[in-house]
Amino acid sequence: MFEQAISAMASVIVDPYLLGLIFATTILGVIIGVLPGLGATTGAALLLPFTLTMDPVHAIAVLATIYVSATFAGSITAILINTPGTSAAAATTFDGYPLAQKGEAGRALGIAVISSTVGGIFSVLILCFAAPLLARVAYEFRSPEYFALTVFGLSMLASISAGGAVKNLIGGIFGVWLSTIGAERVTGIERFMFGNYELYEGLHFVPIFIGLFAISELLVQSKTVDKIIKTVSMKAVKLPTLEDYKKIWKTILRSCGIGTFIGVLPAEGATVASMIGYSEARRWSKNKKEFGKGSIEGIAGAEAANNAATGGAMVPTMVLGIPGSGTTAIILVGLMVHGLRPGVYLFTEQVEKVYQIFGSMFVANVMFMLMGLYAAKLFARVSLVPTQILWPIVFALSVIGAYAFQGQLLDVWLALIFGVIGFFARRHGFSVAPIAVGLILGEMVETNLQHSLKMFDGAWWMILTQPLALMFLVFAFLGLCGPMIFSWITKQKD
Amino acid sequence: MKNIYIVPLILTIFSLAVIAIAFQLDTSPEMIVGDSMQARSFPIFLMILKLILIGILTFQFYKNNPKPVALEKYHTWGSMFLFLLFYLLTVYTDMFIGIFVVIFLMSILWGEKRIWVAFLTATITPGLVFMLFDFVLKIRFPRGILMNLYYG
Numbered sequence: 258m259f260e261q262a263i264s265a266m267a268s269v270i271v272d273p274y275l276l277g278l279i280f281a282t283t284i285l286g287v288i289i290g291v292l293p294g295l296g297a298t299t300g301a302a303l304l305l306p307f308t309l310t311m312d313p314v315h316a317i318a319v320l321a322t323i324y325v326s327a328t329f330a331g332s333i334t335a336i337l338i339n340t341p342g343t344s345a346a347a348a349t350t351f352d353g354y355p356l357a358q359k360g361e362a363g364r365a366l367g368i369a370v371i372s373s374t375v376g377g378i379f380s381v382l383i384l385c386f387a388a389p390l391l392a393r394v395a396y397e398f399r400s401p402e403y404f405a406l407t408v409f410g411l412s413m414l415a416s417i418s419a420g421g422a423v424k425n426l427i428g429g430i431f432g433v434w435l436s437t438i439g440a441e442r443v444t445g446i447e448r449f450m451f452g453n454y455e456l457y458e459g460l461h462f463v464p465i466f467i468g469l470f471a472i473s474e475l476l477v478q479s480k481t482v483d484k485i486i487k488t489v490s491m492k493a494v495k496l497p498t499l500e501d502y503k504k505i506w507k508t509i510l511r512s513c514g515i516g517t518f519i520g521v522l523p524a525e526g527a528t529v530a531s532m533i534g535y536s537e538a539r540r541w542s543k544n545k546k547e548f549g550k551g552s553i554e555g556i557a558g559a560e561a562a563n564n565a566a567t568g569g570a571m572v573p574t575m576v577l578g579i580p581g582s583g584t585t586a587i588i589l590v591g592l593m594v595h596g597l598r599p600g601v602y603l604f605t606e607q608v609e610k611v612y613q614i615f616g617s618m619f620v621a622n623v624m625f626m627l628m629g630l631y632a633a634k635l636f637a638r639v640s641l642v643p644t645q646i647l648w649p650i651v652f653a654l655s656v657i658g659a660y661a662f663q664g665q666l667l668d669v670w671l672a673l674i675f676g677v678i679g680f681f682a683r684r685h686g687f688s689v690a691p692i693a694v695g696l697i698l699g700e701m702v703e704t705n706l707q708h709s710l711k712m713f714d715g716a717w718w719m720i721l722t723q724p725l726a727l728m729f730l731v732f733a734f735l736g737l738c739g740p741m742i743f744s745w746i747t748k749q750k751d
Numbered sequence: 752m753k754n755i756y757i758v759p760l761i762l763t764i765f766s767l768a769v770i771a772i773a774f775q776l777d778t779s780p781e782m783i784v785g786d787s788m789q790a791r792s793f794p795i796f797l798m799i800l801k802l803i804l805i806g807i808l809t810f811q812f813y814k815n816n817p818k819p820v821a822l823e824k825y826h827t828w829g830s831m832f833l834f835l836l837f838y839l840l841t842v843y844t845d846m847f848i849g850i851f852v853v854i855f856l857m858s859i860l861w862g863e864k865r866i867w868v869a870f871l872t873a874t875i876t877p878g879l880v881f882m883l884f885d886f887v888l889k890i891r892f893p894r895g896i897l898m899n900l901y902y903g
Contacts, residue, residue, distance in 0.1 A: 310888050423808045427762065430801045434769065434794055441790035444779040448790055449772065479826040479861065645861035646872055649854040653876045656837070656850065661890045666841065673834045680827075684820055685758050707787045715786030 262385065265609040266616030269318075278315055279617055282322040283624040289323065290330025291636050292647060295474070296344070297327035298583040298690075302470040303651070305463055305587055305594075306658035313595035314610050318617035320588045325567045325618055326625040328527050329373040330636065332560055333629070336365045337637045345527035345566075348535040348559035356551030367497050368553045369560045370629035372509050376561035377622035379513040380520065380568025385615050387521070391576045392604035398725070400708035405726035405733070407702040410579040412733035413522065414691040422737075425691045428682065432695020433702065435460055442700075443707060455667045462590040464659040464668035465675050465696060469689040470583060471655045472676020475648050477683060497553070505557040508538045516562035520569020527566040527582070534562025568618065575599050575611065578701065583690040586697055754819040759809045766798040766805065773798070829860045845895025850877045 269275055282304075289300035300323050308316035331346030336353035349369060356365040398406070414429040415422035438449045439459030450456045497505070512534035519530040538558025539548045548555050571588070573579045578599035580586035592599050603611055628636070659672035679689040713719035720726050776791040833853045840849035851873045858869035884890045892898050 307883075307888070421811070423804055423811065427801060427804050427808065430797050430804070434797050434801075437794045437797075443787065444783055444790050446777045446779060446790035448776060448794065449769075476827055476830055479830045480824055643863070645858050645863040646868065648861065649857040649872060650876050652857060653850050653854055653880055656846075657877075657880050657884060660846070660892070661884055661888065664890065666846075666893055669841070669846075670838065673838070677831060677834070684823070703793050706793070710787045711785060713786075 261608055262612045265612035266385075266619065268609075269613055269616035269620055275315060275318060275613075275617065276620065279318060279322050279620050280624055282319045283326045283621055283628060286323040286326025286621075287330040287333075287625060287628055287632075287636050288639050290327035291333045291639050292642065295327075295647075295651070296331065297324050298587065299470045299474050299651075300327050301584050301587040302466045303654050303658055305466070305591060306661040308591060309594065309662065313592075313597050314613045314617075316595050317588065317591050317597070317614045318621075320591045321571070321614060321618050322621040324584045324588065325377050325564065325621045326628075328567050329370070329377070329560075329564055329625050329629065331563075332369040332373065332556075333366065333633050333637050336369060336556075337362060345531050345563040346559075347528065348531040348563075349556055351535065351549055351559070352547075352552045352555030355549065356553070356556070359551055361551070364497070364501075364553070365551075365556055366629065366633050368501065368505065368556045370626055370633070371497055372505070372512070372557040372560040373564040373629070374622050374626040375509050376513050376516055376563070376565035377567060377625075378619060379561075380517045380565040381615055381619045381622065382568075383517050384568040384571055384618075385612070388572050388576050388611075389604050391572060392601045395576055396601045398601075399723075400705045400712060401720045401723045401726040402729070404702060404705035404709050404720065405723075405729035406577060406579065407698045407705065409729040409733040409736070410573075410577075410698055411695065411702065412736045414694060415737055421686065424687045426737075428687050428689070428691035429695035432692040432697075433699035435465070435692070435696045436699025437703065442704060453667075455665060459700075460671065460696070461662065461668065462693075462696060463594070463662040464672040466587055466590065466693055467655050467659045468672035468675030469679040469693055470587075471651060472672055473679030473683060473689060475651055475655070476676065476680035478644055478648050481644065501553055505554055508541070508554045508557045509561045511537060511541065512558045512561035513565045516565025517569040519562070520566030521572045527563040527570070530566035530569075531559040531563035535559040564622075571618070575603060575614075576601075578697075580694055580697060583693055586690070586693045589697060755812050755817055756809065759805050759812065762805050762808075763802065766801045769798045770795055826861055830857060833857055833860070841893070841895070845897040846893055847877050847881065847897050848895070 269279075285304075286297070286300065289295045290297065301320050304319060304323055308319050311319070328345050331341050331344075332349045332353065335341040335346040335349040336357050339350050339354040341347045341350055353365045353369065356362070411426075411429050411433070414425050436459065438456055440447055440450075440457050447457070515534050515537060516527070516530040519533060520527070535555055535558045538554045539545060539552075542548065542552070542554050544552065544554070570580075570582055570585045574585040574589050575592070576599070578589065580589045589599060592603075597603060597607060597610065655672060655676075656669050659668045660666065662668055679692070682689060682692070709720050710717060721730065773791040773794045776789075778789050778791070833856055836856075837849040837853045840852055854876060855869050855873035858872055859866075863869045881892070885892070891902070894902065
């Protein structure tokens with residue numbers, strides 16, 4: 258197994274086509290990351306249709322590369338123009354931009370590049386070891402355990418990205434309901450199709466995701482057309498000095514651990530990881546006063562954590578089929594579209610492909626480091642592309658991408674409709690990521706509930722007699738009610 | 752009624768509508784469903800959960816009194832109108848005519864003052880994307896005025 262894994266990972270380096278693909282996608286990912294508003298999720302949603310005709314490993318490698326490179330690239334604009342390219346880079350603005358204003362933009366970018374690379378590589382290594390172990394545990398899972406696990410995953414939506422817990426859960430339930438559209442899988446009864454037989458097999462993820470992430474973002478960006486962007490001048494990207502390394506190595510290591518752990522938790526992602534990474538860097542720092550004024554520890558803490566979360570988030574996605582974020586939800590759809598069933602079978606029957614994907618992520622981390630060090634200035638100029646040019650192009654890519662998935666116009670209309678729904682949801686404080694995750698988990702939760710009921714002759718409470726299922730349901734309960742109970746206890750004590 | 756309650760109201764109406772439609776769904780014979788559940792049960796269960804959450808959300812709004820969301824700018828409404836125009840143009844003329852017109856008008860609407868830049872963006876983008884999908888990915892586009900000329 259170990260030898261097989263190593264040789265599969267190494268095969269990435271000797272596959273010139275795959276290497277070229279990762280190189281091109283890294284450039285694209287960095288461009289997507291530096292363009293404010295686009296980000297890893299929108300980029301992956303737009304690229305998904307382009308990967309349909311690719312070999313499964315190449316397709317997932319493309320999506321995973323976009324994920325890691327765009328997550329890193331968000332820091333370039335965060336440092337140079339005080340606008341995080343992705344939400345995961347928001348914490349980088351706290352110290353990155355002040356440092357750039359002091360005339361040390363190159364140093365700030367150097368710290369961000371090195372921290373991101375270490376974080377990304379660390380999490381890929383953890384992914385290589387943790388994923389097969391978790392897959393072995395998942396081998397014991399039957400329908401009640403999977404049902405409880407998906408309920409746990411859905412409960413974690415409460416804390417996904419922006420929006421309050423209640424709003425996120427409403428979004429998640431809406432997503433699960435969307436998964437019930439079409440013919441019911443056991444009885445074949447048509448649900449909410451209104452005579453439209455193109456919906457017989459249900460809503461397909463690709464057009465819905467393009468709508469929720471790309472089209473809705475287009476409408477959000479339409480409100481920012483008057484915004485003027487000011488860029489900071491930069492001579493060259495400097496590598497951190499030995500003195501800098503001495504100052505930040507502990508912070509980087511700590512943030513690697515934090516980021517990977519946060520990423521592994523279902524529905525938590527790089528944004529949460531970077532915020533915690535940053536605040537922990539500040540808590541443990543001897544120079545707390547420097548934070549907010551250009552601390553290199555602050556940049557390292559946030560950047561190592563957000564890139565470490567990318568590898569972490571791939572663990573539940575590939576092992577359990579539970580996406581950790583909007584981007585991993587799209588990668589999960591990519592896996593499904595290409596016939597790679599996430600779960601234990603992926604790690605027993607398609608080990609080689611899995612490790613080639615991991616190897617691709619590893620290579621992508623090295624490539625974005627080189628690009629970050631040698632071409633950050635060039636990429637930063639991309640962020641100055643006017644919105645009135647960029648977003649109409651995104652519109653064209655979105656509608657053609659939605660059509661290309663199945664070759665039917667209904668998908669284009671669905672993408673536009675869900676774009677408008679997603680926009681109004683976001684305007685009213687609802688995040689669209691829970692809708693996407695709910696849509697993916699919906700089928701899993703319903704099917705496993707049906708199977709569990711059959712197993713126990715309709716006695717649903719028997720699910721609670723299964724130790725692992727009970728454990729997940731307790732976690733789900735604690736995830737939902739824990740904060741409320743904790744604050745109530747604290748109030749009582751006070 | 753305050754503006755902030757419009758969202759819970761819309762969500763409630765939607766949930767009740769789903770429940771009402773779900774009750775109209777067919778039922779399966781006992782021998783197929785067995786001890787499992789009818790096709791309508793799961794969506795109804797979801798909507799009941801959603802109604803409970805909407806109740807909590809409304810209570811939160813009542814307690815916290817959040818600021819009402821401001822109306823969108825004309826750029827946003829204009830963009831949505833362009834989606835509608837795209838639909839009409841695609842159905843009655845050709846998808847690529849729709850894309851060209853929408854990109855051109857969207858650029859102008861969003862503040863592009865140089866007509867030639869908007870025109871070039873509207874021409875080059877769909878052209879490149881078409882070439883990529885047609886030549887590389889071998890995807891056929893829906894027939895229309897332009898596609899009929901191309902496919903023959």
